[in-house]
Amino acid sequence: MTDNGRVGTRGRAVVTGGSSGIGRAFAERLAARGLDLTLVARGAERLDAPAQEIRAMHGVDVQTIAADLSTPLGLDQVEAHVRQVEGLRLLVNNAGFGTTGPFAQSDIDIEEQQIRLNVLAVVRLTHAALTRMVPTGRGGIINVSSVAGFQPGPLDATYAATKAYITNFTEALYEELRGSGVRVQALCPGFTRTAFQQRAGWSQRAVPGFAWQEADDVVEASLRALGRNQAVCVPGWHNKVLVATSTKSPRALVRRISGIFSCRAFR
Ligand SMILES: NC(=O)c1ccc[n+]([C@@H]2O[C@H](COP(=O)([O-])OP(=O)(O)OC[C@H]3O[C@@H](n4cnc5c(N)ncnc54)[C@H](OP(=O)(O)O)[C@@H]3O)[C@@H](O)[C@H]2O)c1
Numbered sequence: 195m196t197d198n199g200r201v202g203t204r205g206r207a208v209v210t211g212g213s214s215g216i217g218r219a220f221a222e223r224l225a226a227r228g229l230d231l232t233l234v235a236r237g238a239e240r241l242d243a244p245a246q247e248i249r250a251m252h253g254v255d256v257q258t259i260a261a262d263l264s265t266p267l268g269l270d271q272v273e274a275h276v277r278q279v280e281g282l283r284l285l286v287n288n289a290g291f292g293t294t295g296p297f298a299q300s301d302i303d304i305e306e307q308q309i310r311l312n313v314l315a316v317v318r319l320t321h322a323a324l325t326r327m328v329p330t331g332r333g334g335i336i337n338v339s340s341v342a343g344f345q346p347g348p349l350d351a352t353y354a355a356t357k358a359y360i361t362n363f364t365e366a367l368y369e370e371l372r373g374s375g376v377r378v379q380a381l382c383p384g385f386t387r388t389a390f391q392q393r394a395g396w397s398q399r400a401v402p403g404f405a406w407q408e409a410d411d412v413v414e415a416s417l418r419a420l421g422r423n424q425a426v427c428v429p430g431w432h433n434k435v436l437v438a439t440s441t442k443s444p445r446a447l448v449r450r451i452s453g454i455f456s457c458r459a460f461r
Contacts (some may be wrong), residue, residue, distance in 0.1 A: 205281040206230040206255075210263060210272070210319070211289030213240040216338060219409035220286050223417060225252040232257045232279060234272050235289065253375045260265030263289055263315040264307040272315075276322040285323040287316040288338040291393035292353035294456075305352045312356035324367075324376065331375035334420055336366045341433050344440045345448045349456040353394070357382075361426065369435065380426045381416045383407065384433035386419040400459040405432055 197438035207224045212233030221231055225248045235241050238260035245256040259275060261268035276285065290312045293304055295374070316337055327333030339360040340353075347354025364380035371378060385406050391398055407430050415429035428434050440448050 204228065205283030206232060206279055207284040207286060208232040208234065208272075208276055208282065208319075208323075209286040209288060210280070212286075213237060213244055215390060215413055216383065216386060216409045217286065217288040218244050218417075219413040220288060220336075221248060222356040223413050224286075225254045225256070225412075226254070226336065228254065229283065230257075230281065231254040232259060232275060234259045234261055234263065236260060236262045236268075260429075264310040269300075269310075269315050269318060273318055273322045276319055277326065282323065282326050283333055285319060285333075285335045286338070287319055287335065289315070290338060290356075292310075292350055292390065293340075294350050294353075294395040295349045296349065300352075308352050312353070313359050316360055319458060320363075320367070320378075324371075327376045328371070328374055334365075334377040334379070335364075335414055336379045336381050336420065339364070339380045339382045341382050341428065343382065344437050345452050347456065348449070348453040349459075350394070364424050372431055377420055377423050379416065379420050380423060381412070381419075382428045382433070382437070382438065383412045383425060384428075384430060386412050397459055400455075407433075446452070 207229045209217050209220050209231060212221045213235040221233055221244060225231055231248065233241050233245060233256065241258040241260060245258050248254065249256050259272055261271045263269050276282065288442060291308060293300060293308060320335055320337065323335055324346060337360050340357040342350065343357030343361045348351050361382060364378050367378045372396040385401050386409055386424045387406055389410055412429045416427050419427035
C-alpha cells in the first residue's frame with residue numbers, strides 16, 4: 195500500500211482461493227491496479243485459466259500455488275511463500291467453505307477441515323505476513339469473514355463460529371497495529387453469487403433477490419474501505435441493516451430468528 199492508504203501499483207498480492215468467486219474478483223481488481231499476484235487454491239487446473247487471463251489482460255506476473263490450506267503440508271508451503279516472496283504488499287485470506295445441517299449428524303473430519311481452513315490458515319498466514327510488513331511499516335491484510343459471524347448459526351454452527359473468530363481476531367489486530375502503517379480489514383459479505391452456496395448445501399431460493407451481491411461489488415467495497423483504513427467492511431445496505439439489527443437486539447431473540455431462518459434456507 196502507498197502512504198495515502200491506496201493499494202500501491204507495485205508489489206505483490208497473495209490471494210487465497212483466487213481461482214473462483216470473491217478471490218477471483220480480488221485477483222482481477224488488484225491486477226488492474228498493477229499488482230503482481232500469487233493465487234492459491236487446491237485445483238491446479240482451476241487456477242490456470244484465471245492466471246492466464248489476468249496475465250494477458252493486465253501484463254502482471256501471476257504465480258499459482260496448488261495447495262490445500264486445510265492440511266499442514268499445504269499450509270506450510272503457502273506460509274513459506276508469504277515469508278519470502280519479494281514485494282509482498284497485500285494478503286487476502288479469502289479461501290473458505292461452509293457446511294450445513296445438524297452438527298450432531300455432521301462429518302466431524304469435515305468440520306475440522308473447515309476450522310483448519312477458515313481459522314488456522316488465516317491465523318498462520320496473517321502472522322507470516324505481519325512478520326514482513328510490520329518492520330517495513332507498510333502493507334495490508336484482508337481477512338474474508340462473513341455477516342454470518344455476527345450471530346450464532348444454527349445448522350451452520352461451525353461456519354458461523356469460524357467467521358466470528360475471524361472478525362474478532364482481525365479487529366483486535368487492527369488495534370494492535372494502530373500507527374504501524376500496516377492495515378488490516380475484516381471483510382464481512384452477505385449472500386454473494388459464487389459457487390459457495392452450492393458447495394455448502396444452501397437453497398438459493400430461500401434468499402430474496404435484493405439480498406444478493408456480485409463478487410465484484412463486494413471486492414470494490416472492500417478495497418475502498420481499505421483505502422479509508424476501515425477495520426470492518428460490511429458491503430451492501432441490506433447487510434449493514436442486518437448487522438446493526440443483530441448486534442443491537444437481545445441475543446436470545448437473534449439466536450431464535452437465526453434458527454427459524456436456517457430451517458428454511460438449508461436443504
Ligand atoms: N459467497 C458468499 O455468499 C459468501 C458470503 C460471506 C462470506 N463468504 C466467504 O468468502 C470467501 C470466498 O468464498 P466464495 O464465495 O468466493 O466461494 P467459492 O467460489 O467456493 O471460492 C472458494 C475458493 O477457495 C478455494 N478453496 C476452497 N477450499 C480450499 C482449501 N482447502 N485450500 C485452498 N483453497 C481452497 C477454492 O478453490 P479450490 O476448490 O480449487 O480449492 C476457491 O478458489 C470464503 O471465505 C467464504 O466463507 C462468501
